[in-house]
Amino acid sequence: MIKIALDAMGTDTFPSADVEGAVLAAREFDYEIVLVGKSELIEKELEKHRPVPENISIHHAPEVIGMHEQPVLSVRRKKQSSIVVLTNLAKEKKVDAMVSAGNTGSMVCAATLKCRLLPGIERAGIGVIMPTLKGTALMIDSGANIDAKPKHLMQYAIMGSAYSEFILNNRSPRVGLLNIGEEESKGTGFLKEAYGLLELSGLNFIGNLEGRELFKGDCDVIVCDGLVGNVALKVSESTAHALVEMLKRELKSSAMAKLGAMLSKAALYSLKKKMDYAEYGGAPLLGIDGTCIICHGSSSAKAIKNGIRVAGEEVIKNVNQHIVEKVT
Amino acid sequence: MIKIALDAMGTDTFPSADVEGAVLAAREFDYEIVLVGKSELIEKELEKHRPVPENISIHHAPEVIGMHEQPVLSVRRKKQSSIVVLTNLAKEKKVDAMVSAGNTGSMVCAATLKCRLLPGIERAGIGVIMPTLKGTALMIDSGANIDAKPKHLMQYAIMGSAYSEFILNNRSPRVGLLNIGEEESKGTGFLKEAYGLLELSGLNFIGNLEGRELFKGDCDVIVCDGLVGNVALKVSESTAHALVEMLKRELKSSAMAKLGAMLSKAALYSLKKKMDYAEYGGAPLLGIDGTCIICHGSSSAKAIKNGIRVAGEEVIKNVNQHIVEKVT
Numbered sequence: 319m320i321k322i323a324l325d326a327m328g329t330d331t332f333p334s335a336d337v338e339g340a341v342l343a344a345r346e347f348d349y350e351i352v353l354v355g356k357s358e359l360i361e362k363e364l365e366k367h368r369p370v371p372e373n374i375s376i377h378h379a380p381e382v383i384g385m386h387e388q389p390v391l392s393v394r395r396k397k398q399s400s401i402v403v404l405t406n407l408a409k410e411k412k413v414d415a416m417v418s419a420g421n422t423g424s425m426v427c428a429a430t431l432k433c434r435l436l437p438g439i440e441r442a443g444i445g446v447i448m449p450t451l452k453g454t455a456l457m458i459d460s461g462a463n464i465d466a467k468p469k470h471l472m473q474y475a476i477m478g479s480a481y482s483e484f485i486l487n488n489r490s491p492r493v494g495l496l497n498i499g500e501e502e503s504k505g506t507g508f509l510k511e512a513y514g515l516l517e518l519s520g521l522n523f524i525g526n527l528e529g530r531e532l533f534k535g536d537c538d539v540i541v542c543d544g545l546v547g548n549v550a551l552k553v554s555e556s557t558a559h560a561l562v563e564m565l566k567r568e569l570k571s572s573a574m575a576k577l578g579a580m581l582s583k584a585a586l587y588s589l590k591k592k593m594d595y596a597e598y599g600g601a602p603l604l605g606i607d608g609t610c611i612i613c614h615g616s617s618s619a620k621a622i623k624n625g626i627r628v629a630g631e632e633v634i635k636n637v638n639q640h641i642v643e644k645v646t
Numbered sequence: 647m648i649k650i651a652l653d654a655m656g657t658d659t660f661p662s663a664d665v666e667g668a669v670l671a672a673r674e675f676d677y678e679i680v681l682v683g684k685s686e687l688i689e690k691e692l693e694k695h696r697p698v699p700e701n702i703s704i705h706h707a708p709e710v711i712g713m714h715e716q717p718v719l720s721v722r723r724k725k726q727s728s729i730v731v732l733t734n735l736a737k738e739k740k741v742d743a744m745v746s747a748g749n750t751g752s753m754v755c756a757a758t759l760k761c762r763l764l765p766g767i768e769r770a771g772i773g774v775i776m777p778t779l780k781g782t783a784l785m786i787d788s789g790a791n792i793d794a795k796p797k798h799l800m801q802y803a804i805m806g807s808a809y810s811e812f813i814l815n816n817r818s819p820r821v822g823l824l825n826i827g828e829e830e831s832k833g834t835g836f837l838k839e840a841y842g843l844l845e846l847s848g849l850n851f852i853g854n855l856e857g858r859e860l861f862k863g864d865c866d867v868i869v870c871d872g873l874v875g876n877v878a879l880k881v882s883e884s885t886a887h888a889l890v891e892m893l894k895r896e897l898k899s900s901a902m903a904k905l906g907a908m909l910s911k912a913a914l915y916s917l918k919k920k921m922d923y924a925e926y927g928g929a930p931l932l933g934i935d936g937t938c939i940i941c942h943g944s945s946s947a948k949a950i951k952n953g954i955r956v957a958g959e960e961v962i963k964n965v966n967q968h969i970v971e972k973v974t
Binding site for chain 2: 386388423449450451461464465496498501503505506507509528529530531532533534542544545546548549550551552553554555556557558559560561562563564572575577578579583584
């Protein structure tokens, strides 16, 4: 049975959503789930979910890395933290995959240091699945590595393509380079060099992609460096949030609008769900010799469950092997 | 009387929105407006707006730079284009300000080459006014210069602060650096250096700002390099567009939702207006020795009118003089 370790100290309200997510996953999937964190806290939380599924176990880790701790330092100093213990389990192949909603930087750092990278890969990248008008797209890197070189972007493209093909079921995924304009001549020297590499990569490279095309759905894998990707991701989340806030205010502005809002409530709810990245089950950290899913700190139990589901799928579909075959 | 030159060949549907915008502005404001472009086309278009206000005149420019032409080449080759002729009028001080909805890259290039930069400024930056939950914020640079140095970001901060103070009426504008995280230690070497310079700048620097805080409204001037700014701007536009599209689809999904949508139509319209950057009157190109407002290619006549209004305000409020005083 596939064994997945979950950081029980991950979400902003740990361990409640984490443990509940694990319970939901254990009931729904044939995975063995190992909850990593303070055992007494986890046990207490599990009490709320009786009967506790048999495919859940606890692995004690007494320390917790906070959301705002510095990645490298926190991993070096807190050797008994849930994140470090989690990655040790993965490194020693005691589990097949790991899932965490904790400090992203620390998770990336620990996973890269402990599990090392796949042969041919020089930098890990975080792939985020974004909703588009036609389905979803994977954006990589959304913040694992902010000092990328052009060749790293090509490696992201290879990893993203493998993920898109085997997990998101896109045959021959279209790869686009996030840039300031569509023409080949656009962008910095860094981007032009990446463009050249992508053209020669043998991937289904469709050229530069402007920020405005992110949600059109004409591209399956959006490649960018970690700084640009992080800004793009957070700006899109924040735009969606601001828009929904503004809409709520507008809908409260008159009795007519209020009634309208009531009637269209289901539609609004469905939209909110579509814009909710958590639904898609976390972001894969691609490039490490292991399987790691990073969830949002604000993840719900359902989002954690989906993260566990996707981690299992990645193992079953052998995504890493496909990456290695393509890159070497 | 303040004299403003408008590129009549600017919008995607030139000269119709451009000329109509000029007519609206000429009727509303005490500015003299010079329409630059193909005179026969402009004259024909003006026929639709009889009686033509007396404070409108035409300056012939037989060539047009297309939206997808390469900036430097187009400016060098098309010396009789509306954009180049426009900037020559500004350079020779025959007009006080210029407004264009044409090729942004060409406009930036022509304005920088012809008008030169203000003393102490090494790169021009485009400031974009974005709606926030509490009002508006200025993001600079949103794409004039994609190979910025840390000191250019400090110059953007100074220029943005002057604009925010004198045009957007923010006393002591709060300046934030767009980065991957809030902590001082975050980001690339480039961003850390910019952070250090901003701390010593004497401006009201409030530190790093994550992409997710862009719309919160706790910052008045958002500083970033042109690549990041361009991606942020376009991603936010595209998110808003995608959300509205998704909402429309959801609202059509059931009879109840349809009725709801009808009742809340005014609220949705008001929201759309709030998200419509064009309403704010274009983006100032700051740093050049002159006044230049860049409008969206898809600008409506109203957006062009607002661009002309803001250009005039910049001249009246002496924004450039305030920039020079702060930078030197």
